[in-house]
Amino acid sequence: MPDIFPVFKFNSAAPDVLGILVSERDMLPPFAENAFLRRLDRIGKKRNLRIVAFAPWTWDRRDGTVKGWTWADGENRWVSSRQPLPAVVYDRTWPETDDEKRRCRVALRRIRENTKLTLLNGRLPHKGKVYESLAAIGTLRKLIPPTALYRGPDSLSEWLDAYGRTAFLKPIAGSKGRRVVAFTERRDGTATLTGRLNDNRPFHIEAANRQEAIARLDRWIGERSYLMQPLLELRNEEGDPFDLRALMQKDADGRWTLTGIAxxxxxxxxxxxxxxxxxxxxxxxxxxxxxFGDVRGRKLLRQATDASFTIASGLETSFGRMAEIGLDYGIDRNGKLWFLEANAKPGRSAMASAGAGAARAAAERPLIYAQSILLRLATTDNRQSACADR
Known part of the structure; x- marks a missing residue:
């Protein structure tokens, strides 16, 4: 792949531009979420909004350009060229390694320190801070499972004694269900570790006793930061796990709306x-x-809906402006709703099951919100220019 790209020339009649932050890789297509980005491109073209995907480390401070990828309908592929850094960007980076995460973080910080870049969607801190923030809101406190930081074998053993010889451990900064572990100690003293590896493949380990299981788990966790929670019975009548995904997104006026719950x-x-x-x-x-029956089911859905508006507003108050947030809830065998996680870069595959129009709105709303921000930025720039001319 060549390192030099033609410079794309904009004209005064060009549409608005929304940048999509991606983790570019040497593959085809050159980044993750190809189908989603192509859908954004189709919607954007109908709204006179141009979509430019770029990796933050391709920004050149000397001329203010990035290596931008745009979808060429005639060629049916992504093509690249040097393009001006978009004023507003939508973060859909999915770095796969610690080095890639660091590269994204450093590059984005460098851009923000030297430009007036506007991020469409902010970032959330690690899960521990999210739980702590939401637990401070009275109406949400009962939805937050007991949570503690894993501090080694002794901390887990104490947790098992306090919570029925079970525990659910998850990375403090993990996503997509990777590297989670369920710990179960049986009455005969044997123990089971069930979870998912970093590539999301499932694993199941039997141990002769608690000590052996904890030792194996501690070696597996290593230097990573983990949280411990009770192993909630979040399963249906067939014994399979199930949860709810709520997608909260901003509308054109910057108000939170519930796109759907699946x-x-x-x-x-x-x-x-x-x-x-x-x-x-x-x-x-x-x-x-x-x-749970129709009446109880509707009540739980309403409870999740109300909680989602409170959580979205609370997280934005604590951690800065967001464009969308994915919220996950579990429901135990007794019909109690639990808040599980929040994600500032939510997937939207589940929205196809959330009712008519939810899947379409899930893709459209980030673009609608982005255009409202671009309009405000343009209005502000015009006002400043008018004042400067006087």
């Missing part, structure tokens, strides 16, 4: 219902009604 049904034997781990999506109300 149920996610985990693969048999899995510890999570995450779609990346082989789960499937289903309509939320039908799933809840089948498990």
């Amino acid at each position: 149920a996610r049904l985990g693969a048999p034997g899995s510890v999570t219902a995450n779609l990346h781990g082989g789960g499937t999506a289903a309509p939320a109300l039908a799933t809840l009604a089948r498990q």
Whole structure:
């Protein structure tokens, strides 16, 4: 792949431009979420919004350009050229390694320190801070599972004694259900570790006793930071895991809207219902009604809806402006709703099961919100120019 690209020339009649931050890789297509980005491009063209995907480390401070990827309909492929850095960007980077994460973080910080870049969607801190922030909101406190930082074998042993000889451990900064572990100690003293590897493949380990299981788990965790929570019974009548995914997004006026809530049904034997781990999506109300009855199902759906507006507003107040947030909820066998996780870069595959129009809105709303920001930026620049001319 050549290192030199032609410079794209803009003209005064050009459409608005939205940058999409990606982790560019030497492959075809050159980044993750190809189908989603192509869908954004199709929607953007209908709205006179040009989509330019770029990796943050391609920014050149000397001329303010990036190596931008645009979809060429005539060639049916992504093509690259040097293009001006977009004023507003939508972060869809999915770095796969620690080095790649660091490269993205450093490059983006460099851009923000030297330009007036506007991020469409902010970032959330690690899960521990998110739980702490939400637990401070009175109406949400009862939805947050007990949570503690894993501090080695002794901390886990104490946790097992306090929470029925079970625990659910997850990376403090993980995503997509990777590297999670469910710990179960049986009455006869044997123990089981069930979870997912970094590539989301499932694993199941039997240990002769608690000490052996904890030792194996501690070696596996290594220097990574993990959280411990109770092993909640978040399973349906068939014994398979299930949860709810709510997608909250901003509208053109910057107000939070609920795009939809879908149920996610985990693969048999899995510890999570995450779609990346082989789960499937289903309509939320039908799933809840089948498990808890229609009346209770509707009440749970309303509870998740109300909580989602409170959580979205609370997270934005604590951690800065967001454009969208994915919120995951579990429901135990007693019909109690639990908040599980928040994601500032949510997937939207489940929205196809969330009702008519939810899948379409899930892709359209980030672009609609982006155009409202671009309009405000343009208005502000014009006002400043007018003042400067006087």
